[in-house]
Amino acid sequence: MTSQLRFGVFSAPFYGMHQNPTLGIRDVINLVAALDEWGYDEAWLGEHRSGGMEIVGAPEILIAAAAERTSRIKLGTGVTTLSYHHPLIVADRMVFLDHLTRGRIMLGVGSGALPSDAWMMGLEVARQRQMMEESLEAIVALLKGEDPVSRKTDWFQLRDARLQLRPYQQPCFDIATTAVVSPSGPRLAGRLGIGMLSVAATSPAGFNGLNGAWQIVEEQAARFGTTPDRGSWRLVGPMHIAETEQQARENVKYGLRKWIEYSKVAAAFGIITQDVNDLNFDATVDALNEAGWAVIGTPEMAIAQIERLVEQTGGCGAFLHFDHNWANRQNTLYSYELFAREVIPHFRADNQARQASLDWMTANKDAFHMEMSGARQSAASQYNAEREAAAR
Secondary structure (H helix, E strand, O other), X not given: OOOOOEEEEEEOOEOOOOOOHHHHHHHHHHHHHHHHHHOOOEEEEOOOOOOOOEOOOOHHHHHHHHHOOOOOOEEEEEEXXXXXXXXXXXXXXXXXXXXXXXXXXXXXXXXXXXXXXXXXXXXXXXXXXXXXXXXXXXXXXXXXXXXOEEEEOOOOEEEEXXXXXXXXXXXXXXXXXXXXXXXXXXXXXXXXXXXXXEOOOOOHHHHHHHHHHHHHHHHHHHHHOOOOOHHHEEEEEOEEEOOOHHHHHHHHOOOHHHXXXXXXXXXXOOOOOHHHHOOOHHHHHHHHHHOOOOEEEOHHHHHHHHHHXXXXXXXXXXXXXXXXXXXXXXXXXXXXXXXXXXXXXXXXXXXXXXXXXXXXXXXXXXXXXXXXXXXXXXXXXXXHHHHHHHHO
């Protein structure tokens, strides 16, 4: 376990068809502002264009709005689908945001979670991974700024391209690629020397792949001469907590079923199975908790889940809540606040010195009580002597 573990949110975000989408967009900004107040480290905001539930199509604009409401939390695209954008535009926008936020920006990249998005743009899903890698190679070269970049692929061209602003963060802001189950994410992270967002870390397949993922990163880093950094590895998983497990279960009756139904349709990560969906509500929660896919319960259950993930990886940099809209607004915010108050301190040793002080005082309480009793007796004797002297 590391005392340097960071915490944050990975938010699509998701909003049910019964909810006001305009208010939903404001909810994201308000959530990030609350996370900033509660001491969270990072917020990653998504990019989607179909399905009706994941309603943010321009994470950079949302980040700019959230930046004006926050002061310390880092803000990242979670993620920019590189096959949808020219690489010069992506790099230029992110550098601009880096200056706008005074160094609080992060770039998350992926090949695309929703095939329906690609369909509308006439893109072949089978080509998106290759397109992402071609774009990311160009973006990394542009951000290094060593020489003008000239590249030509079958979908973009760069001619003597360079950025007119250098990143505010030196030498550059964090870049992280999604990693699901296959080795493609770790391979790319190691080859380019960037971080990873393990977005399905708690699914059975994703969890089982964690112990080998870093080995792939290190193998590729050794081959291409990059320096791997476990601190740039972020694990993503869903949680909803309350004071009691029963209360948490009651809370998620609000939206868990709707979210499962959407996940089956979207098929983004393949982590919600038909058999789970066919169970009754309590059995569904039992199955998700027992499989380690989710935590619907207490702060103690959340701590155990994160410890389990850290042990499986051998060491990582951050845990990110997979924002899901399972509970209503009030209970969702309280879950995040409770996590900040009772889970984060466990991993940061915030109370270690306090506990040591209490233990020391407890171990010496008898001696301290004797000192205090002696002091009281001395004070009483002095007072009585002063009264007697005054009476004479």
